[in-house]
Amino acid sequence: MEPKTKLKTSKRQAEHIRRKVRNIRKIDGETGGSKLVQLHHAGEILELLKDERVSGDVYTFPRPFNLQSVTSWIEDHQAQARAGEGLLLFSRAPSGEIMSITDFQFWPEHSACEFGGAFAHAYQNQSLGLHGIKFMCDWVFETIGVGLIVLTTSLDNVRSQKIINHLGFTPMGEIKSVRPDGSLRRSLYWEKLK
């Protein structure tokens, strides 16, 4: 996918975004923050994604879920991070279990970012989504320095749609999102400029 709006971006600005992304190891936050997913987290991530209440609505996750697909997915994100074009981060609850995972895609040449993710089922419906997505929007605008955020949801993901509307994104119709296995998913598409 590419953003519908293509912001005019100089080579210098694009390189600045790439450099910022390459150097990210963690995001500090009020609730313990997020860290880059490493290969040794594959087993824990697999357990999280196997729960369809967590993964069912997210098109970027690597189906079918098994240790091999999740490991390749992490390796792919490590390559994206080296290129300054993607990041895969997770957060832990105070109890130690993985609480959330966030998958960032950057288009430095358009000064744009899309991200998506999921909370473990025990942490859904507590407004963590609203606060977490707002936090990540501020972070990509302020710390990475992009000028545009793109978000997409499945047609029936009412919770995400409410959050995205609350955050003032502009709805821009429907698109077909491409899953890692090449299959298509109908998605609603929103944008927000910095």
Ligand SMILES: CC(C)(COP(=O)(O)OP(=O)(O)OC[C@H]1O[C@@H](n2cnc3c(N)ncnc32)[C@H](O)[C@@H]1OP(=O)(O)O)[C@@H](O)C(=O)NCCC(=O)NCCS
């Ligand atoms: C989607 C997700 C991030 C939302 O976060 P959350 O913390 O669970 O949601 P919130 O508690 O912030 O609630 C979001 C809104 O949905 C509403 N809501 C909750 N359950 C609902 C339901 N069954 N029907 C309609 N609205 C519902 C809430 O009232 C709230 O709206 P409001 O602020 O207008 O009151 C989280 O549930 C999740 O990770 N789900 C699984 C993966 C997923 O769908 N990821 C998003 C892909 S785009």
